[in-house]
Amino acid sequence: MHFDWWAFAFQGINVLVLMWLLSRFLFRPVARIIADRQEATSQALAEAEKAKQAAVVAEAAAKTEQDKTASARLEVLEAARKEAEQQKKDILDAAHKTAADIRRAARDDAAHHAETERKARAARASELAVAITRRLLANLPDDARVSGYAARLRAALEALDSEQRQALNADADHLRLVTPRPLDAAELAEAMAAIRATLDTTGAVPVDPDAALIAGLELRGRHGVIHNSLSHDLERIAEALVRDDRI
Amino acid sequence: MNGSPLASETAFALGPVPVAQMVVVTWAIMAVLCAAAFLLTRRLRVDAGPAQTVLELLVTTLDGQIRAAIQHDPAPYRVLVGTLFILILSANWASLVPGVEPPTAHLETDAALASVVFAATIYYGIRANGVLGYLKTFAEPSWVMIPLNLVEQITRTFSLMVRLFGNVMSGVFVIGIVLSLAGLLVPIPLMALDLLTGAVQAYIFAVLSTVFIAAAVGEGGAPPGKTQDTGKGS
Numbered sequence: 001m002h003f004d005w006w007a008f009a010f011q012g013i014n015v016l017v018l019m020w021l022l023s024r025f026l027f028r029p030v031a032r033i034i035a036d037r038q039e040a041t042s043q044a045l046a047e048a049e050k051a052k053q054a055a056v057v058a059e060a061a062a063k064t065e066q067d068k069t070a071s072a073r074l075e076v077l078e079a080a081r082k083e084a085e086q087q088k089k090d091i092l093d094a095a096h097k098t099a100a101d102i103r104r105a106a107r108d109d110a111a112h113h114a115e116t117e118r119k120a121r122a123a124r125a126s127e128l129a130v131a132i133t134r135r136l137l138a139n140l141p142d143d144a145r146v147s148g149y150a151a152r153l154r155a156a157l158e159a160l161d162s163e164q165r166q167a168l169n170a171d172a173d174h175l176r177l178v179t180p181r182p183l184d185a186a187e188l189a190e191a192m193a194a195i196r197a198t199l200d201t202t203g204a205v206p207v208d209p210d211a212a213l214i215a216g217l218e219l220r221g222r223h224g225v226i227h228n229s230l231s232h233d234l235e236r237i238a239e240a241l242v243r244d245d246r247i
Numbered sequence: 248m249n250g251s252p253l254a255s256e257t258a259f260a261l262g263p264v265p266v267a268q269m270v271v272v273t274w275a276i277m278a279v280l281c282a283a284a285f286l287l288t289r290r291l292r293v294d295a296g297p298a299q300t301v302l303e304l305l306v307t308t309l310d311g312q313i314r315a316a317i318q319h320d321p322a323p324y325r326v327l328v329g330t331l332f333i334l335i336l337s338a339n340w341a342s343l344v345p346g347v348e349p350p351t352a353h354l355e356t357d358a359a360l361a362s363v364v365f366a367a368t369i370y371y372g373i374r375a376n377g378v379l380g381y382l383k384t385f386a387e388p389s390w391v392m393i394p395l396n397l398v399e400q401i402t403r404t405f406s407l408m409v410r411l412f413g414n415v416m417s418g419v420f421v422i423g424i425v426l427s428l429a430g431l432l433v434p435i436p437l438m439a440l441d442l443l444t445g446a447v448q449a450y451i452f453a454v455l456s457t458v459f460i461a462a463a464v465g466e467g468g469a470p471p472g473k474t475q476d477t478g479k480g481s
Contacts, residue, residue, distance in 0.1 A: 015330065
């Protein structure tokens, strides 16, 4: 068996040369790109971990903020509820007060209205009563229309104070005696006697018949009237009835 | 194959230096491998394509095998073990090309490969443990073992050479005999078997080389200054 030492040497060199060539063109480039990928992967993982940590922190912050928001929401709701309750209470109180005022006003108005109605009815009843009385008294006998009123006239004149009497005396020329009908001589003399007994007049006082008196003798001047008639009495009665709230 | 299969045929001569045919075939294989490596690694990207993925799979598998055997960073040993595997595999499968005889079917090629492994074992052993440390490994577990360890260094290298040579040469031999006796298509199954044998032998040679280096490196670890070599140097 022949061993080719030249071939052995060539092959040994070939192996070493191939090692260098493959190291340069195969193993190192491929190992480098693998290392680059591993580095990129590591960086990506580190960035992902960092992002994860940031996300965890952000999540915690968001949770805290959410809790704060929820708490604030509850506080706002509670405040709003209390305010609403207060407003409701105020509104109800105001409504009750308004209703009470309305009821009171309505009651007052109704009472006033009833009072007005009642007064109107009373006035009407008084007028009716006076009218009825006046109608009834219109049928009085003629002597009853004057009889007794001369004494009442004298009493009324005597009841005057000095100033009133003095005013009548000063106006004696303009005094006139109003009667429900023309007087006969006796009745006129009785009336004149009552006048002259209390006033400083000596002349005759003109007589002025007025059926509206119904009955009585009234002395009328420029400055006043001495009421002494049934008509005046009825008017006073009617006024008193209306004023005193009695029919 | 008219002559002895053990004889090396001279392709040409460079003056007084004869250049054997197996050397020429080896050059051709080297050229193809380098061209392929250059073309495939010309545009490497982080986003790898199919071809780049195959290359990366080769390198990562290689690193995994080395790391499993040596228990250290595989970068310092990657070039040696990877080159041995690729060269032996390519040389074994060169028999598929008609008229080409695998360089590993000749003892000179296998001897050269085994010699490189032998030298690398000593180199890595001294680099990891120092000269004295490496020499002390021969006295383990006891100084009585020194002769046996010294003989083992020679015999295991010799067995590495003979194993590869015997397997590849026998395959070529059998195919040649069957081809001469049976006809054109009959050796095809045997050629397929020869492909499997060639791949297995390449793997065995590379793994045994790694194991020998791992035994030399021992507990000393990777060579200093090379532990983090990721191939980024020039």
